[in-house]
Amino acid sequence: MIAMTAEENAMRVLVIEDDAEMARFIEKVLVEAGHSVDTAADGERGLEKARLEDFDAMVVDRMLPEKDGLTLVREFRDAGGTTPALFLSALGDVQNKVQGLKAGAEDYLAKPFAPAELAARVEALGRRQPAQEAPVTVLKAGDLEMNLLTRKVTRAGQKIDLQPREFRLLEYLMRHAGQVVTRTMLLEKVWDYNFDPQTNVIDVHVSRLRAKIDKEFEEPLLHTVRGAGYRLQG
């Protein structure tokens, strides 16, 4: 169930963005990541499309003509819409992020952003829905297994000892197995930091984790994706 091919990962994404050039750029990034994209250039039309059609995720600009992004998402949620949403905005403050999440969005990305960051985050959105339906107690990625109740991690039956933070890091990677996960995403979701510690602290933590889960095995599971982040092989 965790293992997914690229085909299965493909999503239908609605992009609501008034800046035509930015919209083209987002579309290109998402199409290259294997998704299909529909766009809307203002808030009213965006909301209508989101209501009428079934998308796997939506990318919403904060500042839009007709209806701003916050209102759009809030109205969409109030009307029972469940499509996960990612805010995209030049307003990158922590407060702005909090506002966006409160309005009902699942994630928030400040402009300018790296293409890989956007692709990774959109992909992460798509996985949210099934996870909510049935809480899992065991995560699997290849021959790697994590029991969330006993907090035991094994690879090919061999027990692996992890520090609490390493456990949380691996848990996040396993929940997003097969997807690219960026450093910023790890900082936000695993460390709960909304600031940039600058030094390559995340890389070091990931390489330590890698040493524990891959070292003694032939096939590496945790890959570095150049210029983007990491991917745990599904």
Added chain:
Amino acid sequence: MKLAVPTFLRTTTFKLALLYSAMFAAFSGALLIYLYYSTVYYIRAEADRRMDLEFEQLGNAYFTGGMERLSQSVLERMTRNGSTFYYYLEDSSGRKIVGHFLRMPDWNPELDVQTVYFDVNQAEPDGTEVVHPMAGRIVRLRDNGGALLVAFDTAQQTAIVGRIQRAIFIAAPIGLVLSLLGGLVISRGAARRADELAHTAEAVMGGELGRRVPVRGSGDEFDRLGQRINAMLDQLEKLIESTRNTGNAIAHDLRSPLSRLRNRLEIALSEPMTRESAEATLGETVEEVDRVLDTFNAILRLARLEAGAEGERVRMDVSELAEELAELFEPACDEADLTFQSQIARHLTVLGDRDLIGQALSNLLDNAVKYTPKGGTIRLTVARGPDGTVDLTVLDTGPGIPAGSRERVVQRFQRMDSARTQPGSGLGLALVDSVAEMHGGKLILADGSGPPEAPGLKATLRLSRT
């Protein structure tokens, strides 16, 4: 031509003064009138009471001993020392029996009792005549037809009342003038404070942004108003300063990378382009643009911080945050061949913004990692500082910052020129300082404990606990 009302008469000072004096005049006028009438009333009432007593006693004498006893009694009273009353008794035929006066003053014998007023001229020993105004009561004697007059000299009373009247006539105008002056003084005080506010506003409008309303420390309304206005001006000055700085910083810090970028593109254009060279140039360009954007974001962030527009302050455990950051940075130090040590006092809390303090502390740690040569040591300590503060200290064994440059590195939008060659926006320490200031503390830079040529840097982020 219509005469303009003199400016003075239109001022609040004058109106207030007028109001004060009118109120004072009305109050004191009422008081004087009350005093006058109550005195007069008291004197009259007292005289009436004593006269009633006289008649009662003389009446007793008449009823028990007839005319003879009465005349005797009157005679006794006339010769008694200290009596203030005058008497006159006549029989039914109108002849005088006994009395002070030569004859009865004019009266109406039809009435049983009559109040009379009359003057008596009295010759003084020096030959002059003094007029004594008398007030008296004449009672007809029943069963006899005679009449008895009891009177008293009203000169004394008249003198008292006259004196009161004179006092009022003198006191009233003086009081009025004094109250007007008092009103002027009081309202001038208020007007002066209002003028001070106006002058300050004018000065600030004229560009003297540092001008403030003088506050006397008396804690009155004007002081409180002044303090509010001063606080507002402080905030405005900060905002203006921040806008000014942001403008300068954008000019200063963004112009050179943008120029570099432009040069690179110009060169690329002028050279024959292969796919590889184009890719390389564009890749570098993207990196350069990212750096410009990072700097731009840092500048905006600092500006917002300085203007107090960022951050939400809640009670938070800095010890916990420091533990987490220690855990986050420790492997990175390890990787860079640095020894990382931490000594963190538990459960120290401050009122602050977790993300901002986290950013500030990781800026310090990041600096330490960047500037400390291999084999060095980085030490993070969290402990109580003086006067209810918490000190977050990062000590390294790097080159340190010379004492003369320390002030400059924390200044917003300025950095050591040597730092320009290092990656990063160079606003790291300025941001730490800003965060410290926002939390009622400061950033203290000092030499570490190393040898003079590489003393290391001891950077203390001091935060107020409240």
